[in-house]
Amino acid sequence: MTLSDFRVPTTTSLSALYAWPVIAISATVLLVASYTFYNLFLHPLRAVPGPRLWAASTIPYTVAWLSGSASYTIHALHQQYGDIVRVAPNRLSFTHPQAYQEIRGHRKSNQEEHSKDAAFYAISRQNILGASREDHTRLRRILSHGFSAKSMQGQQPMITKYIDLLMQRLRERTTTTKKGEKTRQEAVVDLTAWFNYTTFDIIGDLAFGEPFGCLEESQYHPWVSVIFRSVKQLGIMLAVELWFPGTVNLLRKVVPTAFSAMDMQTAHAHERISRRLQLEESRPDFVEAMATAMSEDGRMLTRHEMDVSARLLVFAGSETTATSLAAVAYFLAKYPVVQKKVADEVRSGFASEAEMNFSSVSKLQYLLVVMDEAMRVFPTVPGQMPRICGPGGDIICGIHVPAGTGLEIWPYAVNHSARNFTEPDKFIPERWLPDEEYKGIRFDKQRHGAFQPFSFGPRNCIGKNLAYVEMRLILARLMWNYDLVLADEAAERFLDCPCFALWLKGPLNVRLTPVTRD
Numbered sequence: 001m002t003l004s005d006f007r008v009p010t011t012t013s014l015s016a017l018y019a020w021p022v023i024a025i026s027a028t029v030l031l032v033a034s035y036t037f038y039n040l041f042l043h044p045l046r047a048v049p050g051p052r053l054w055a056a057s058t059i060p061y062t063v064a065w066l067s068g069s070a071s072y073t074i075h076a077l078h079q080q081y082g083d084i085v086r087v088a089p090n091r092l093s094f095t096h097p098q099a100y101q102e103i104r105g106h107r108k109s110n111q112e113e114h115s116k117d118a119a120f121y122a123i124s125r126q127n128i129l130g131a132s133r134e135d136h137t138r139l140r141r142i143l144s145h146g147f148s149a150k151s152m153q154g155q156q157p158m159i160t161k162y163i164d165l166l167m168q169r170l171r172e173r174t175t176t177t178k179k180g181e182k183t184r185q186e187a188v189v190d191l192t193a194w195f196n197y198t199t200f201d202i203i204g205d206l207a208f209g210e211p212f213g214c215l216e217e218s219q220y221h222p223w224v225s226v227i228f229r230s231v232k233q234l235g236i237m238l239a240v241e242l243w244f245p246g247t248v249n250l251l252r253k254v255v256p257t258a259f260s261a262m263d264m265q266t267a268h269a270h271e272r273i274s275r276r277l278q279l280e281e282s283r284p285d286f287v288e289a290m291a292t293a294m295s296e297d298g299r300m301l302t303r304h305e306m307d308v309s310a311r312l313l314v315f316a317g318s319e320t321t322a323t324s325l326a327a328v329a330y331f332l333a334k335y336p337v338v339q340k341k342v343a344d345e346v347r348s349g350f351a352s353e354a355e356m357n358f359s360s361v362s363k364l365q366y367l368l369v370v371m372d373e374a375m376r377v378f379p380t381v382p383g384q385m386p387r388i389c390g391p392g393g394d395i396i397c398g399i400h401v402p403a404g405t406g407l408e409i410w411p412y413a414v415n416h417s418a419r420n421f422t423e424p425d426k427f428i429p430e431r432w433l434p435d436e437e438y439k440g441i442r443f444d445k446q447r448h449g450a451f452q453p454f455s456f457g458p459r460n461c462i463g464k465n466l467a468y469v470e471m472r473l474i475l476a477r478l479m480w481n482y483d484l485v486l487a488d489e490a491a492e493r494f495l496d497c498p499c500f501a502l503w504l505k506g507p508l509n510v511r512l513t514p515v516t517r518d
Contacts, residue, residue, distance in 0.1 A: 039089040044402045050077065050086035061088040062239050068232075068498025071382045071412035078413045084397055091406035093384070094397055095417045097450040102396045103387055103407045104457040112390035117406055119242045120386050127308045128462070129316075138295040140462060143309065146206070146289035147462055152469070154284030156358050159202050163474055165215045166198045167353075167481065174482070174514050184514035188487045192494075192508040193220075195325040198474065199318040200224050206317070207286045207310050208272035209279055223268045227315055230265075235500025269310040270303075286313055313463075319502060320380045321467045324453075326508050327378040328371055328475055330494045331427050333484040333510050338429060342367050346479045347515070353480050361472040367479075369432040371471055375453040377427055379411035383501035385455065411453070420450040482512040 036056045040046065046055070054060045054077075064070040074093055077085045083096040094103070107113050113133050121130030128139040145151065174187045197214035200221065204212040212221035220228075276287045290306045301309065332339040345366045350356060361367075389396075389405040396407070416424045422431065422443045430438040437443065454461035461467070478484075486492055487509040498504050 043089060045086050045090065045092065045405065048084060048086040048092060048399070049081040051081075055086050055089060058088045058242065061091065062242065065235065065242075065500075066239050068235070068500055068504065070384075071379075071410055071499050074384075074408075074410045075413035075416050078417060083417075083419065084399060087408065088406065090404065091386075091408060092396075092401065093408045093410055093413065095409075095414045095420065095450070096397045097414075097420065097447050099397055099407075099409055100449075100452050100456040102394070103409065104455065104459065106458055112392075114387040114390050114394070114407055117386035117388050119245055120238050126305065127312045129312055136459060138297070138299065139301070139305070139309065140458075141295050142293040142301055143286070143289060143313075143462060145293040146284075146286040147466055149465075151284045151289070152358070152466060155206060155466075158205055158285075159470060160357070160473070162198055162201045162205070162211065162215060163477060165201075166194060166474070167477055169215060169218060170194070170478075170481070170512065174512055184516075186511055186513045188509050188511050190507045191329050191510050192322075192326050192505050195322040195329075195474070196220070196224065196318070199322040199325070199470070200314070202470065203314050203317040204272075205285070207313050208269075209276040209283060209285060209287065210272065223265065223314075224318075226264050227319065231502050231504060232500050238501070265311045265315070266307055269314070270307045273306055273310055286310065316461075317463050317466070321470055323378075323503055323505060324371070324375055324380045324467070325471055325474060326494070326505060327374040327380075328471070329478070329484060329510060330486070330491070330508055331370065331374050331377070332479070333486045333491070335427060338370060338427075339479075339484060342370055342475075343479050343483070346476050350480070353477060356473060356476055356480070358469045358473065361469070361476045364472060364476060366429070367472060367475060369429040371468075371475070372432050372451070372453070373427055373429040376415045376421070376451050377425075378495055378503075379415055380453055381455075381501070382410070382412050382499040382503060384408040384410045414450050414452075417450070420447040481515055483515065485511040485513070487511045 039056050040052065043055075051060070061070075064073040074085070074087060077087065078093065078095050083094060083099075085093045087093045103114055115133070116130050128136060128143060131139055170189065173189055174184055176183050176185055197218070197220070201211035201213070201215050204210060204221075212224060214221055214224065273287055276285075277291060282288065287306075287310070290301050290309060292300075294300050332342060342364075345364055349364065350360070385408075387407040389401045389403050389407055391403050393403045393405075394401055401407070414420060418424050423441060428438065428441065431443050431445075431448075436445070452460075454464040454467075490507055491509045494506060494508050497506055
């Protein structure tokens with residue numbers, strides 16, 4: 001090699017060298033500009049109200065989702081733009097009550113349903129939550145046996161056992177022994193934790209024939225802790241799938257730790273179901289239903305379907321009920337007048353705590369409206385549970401929606417809409433009573449059908465009745481024994497929490513004062 005081999009690039013070769021980055025950048029800018037121009041001026045949804053930035057790109061929607069503030073942000077958009085808002089280039093959000101029927105309601109046999117949004121249910125396609133219409137019908141028919149009236153009557157002693165243990169644990173913390181004498185006293189407890197202990201133990205026994213031991217040990221089982229850790233992780237994966245559809249399986253291979261929480265839950269479910277199936281006794285629990293019931297075509301659940309269904313039942317059947325219980329307890333402690341009404345109803349309605357059961361607590365009507373109002377103000381499941389508009393498009397809330405459009409109903413935005421509820425941000429249980437007026441506030445109830453805490457249609461929550469009786473019995477016994485007061489600033493801010501499909505709740509420290517009786 002000689003010096004002549006080292007040539008200084010000519011002007012022409014330098015130009016060619018720098019031309020490619022310029023071309024790439026220019027092409028990218030042109031592509032983004034074209035995409036934005038199409039979304040703003042040519043897209044079929046261009047006339048739907050909403051912020052221009054959100055219509056132009058999915059970025060604002062994704063940022064809101066990843067920040068845990070989407071429920072509040074979408075609500076603010078509906079306040080500004082109305083019942084129908086374009087929240088992304090190809091996504092609409094609705095707050096009108098009829099949206100539930102037109103998006104999630106029963107369809108005629110020859111009509112395609114508005115299917116679950118694959119971007120949000122990519123990791124749930126094998127269970128009842130994200131299954132196809134055909135598979136959902138089959139899975140629901142089988143699983144419904146575990147939630148039948150007959151099963152619930154058989155489950156009552158089992159459920160009551162854990163509520164008894166909850167009350168025992170609370171009494172231990174509000175009782176001191178001095179010189180052999182027991183004295184009842186005030187104590188501060190974190191009701192967020194205690195409600196979770198209770199609901200997880202109940203669902204553990206119903207799903208696997210054994211509890212998680214949370215109440216026994218007064219702490220979370222490792223599986224329960226994994227569930228809480230997975231909530232935010234799930235939110236991040238949903239955002240990735242939204243931007244890059246079909247990447248979930250690739251992510252599982254590239255970043256296996258991102259799925260470790262769900263894989264661990266499935267492994268736990270498989271192990272516990274195996275132990276439950278080895279029991280020779282017949283029990284009115286979910287495994288009994290999953291292992292014996294058949295769909296109309298004679299098919300039974302595969303073992304993998306049993307595992308993923310049990311994993312979902314544990315997650316959905318415990319965390320959501322505990323969230324609603326914590327919300328009700330918060331509002332009772334926050335509003336002494338409401339608490340007194342509930343306490344009077346409970347304490348005058350029974351001669352003893354032993355009289356309380358599934359049937360007897362159903363007569364507590366004021367407690368029921370307090371529960372409903374708590375779930376309205378603080379929706380149990382704040383996520384939008386999106387659908388995709390079916391083939392051929394549809395007319396939804398008076399507008400034509402093209403096929404493939406994302407259809408969303410955010411419960412927080414629906415429940416806090418002034419078009420649906422009078423004084424929507426106020427906690428007023430009386431709005432659910434027959435009277436049209438309370439303390440000078442006249443309720444417009446024409447759009448109260450917007451309140452759907454257990455979703456709507458053929459895919460509504462299969463555990464609705466179980467959740468209501470659990471909550472009524474736990475709350476009735478809590479109010480029989482204690483008066484509640486919020487104990488610190490963290491409890492005062494309990495409702496101010498982020499959400500990623502579910503709320504990331506903080507502690508609810510409440511001062512329990514034992515009720516004295518003659």
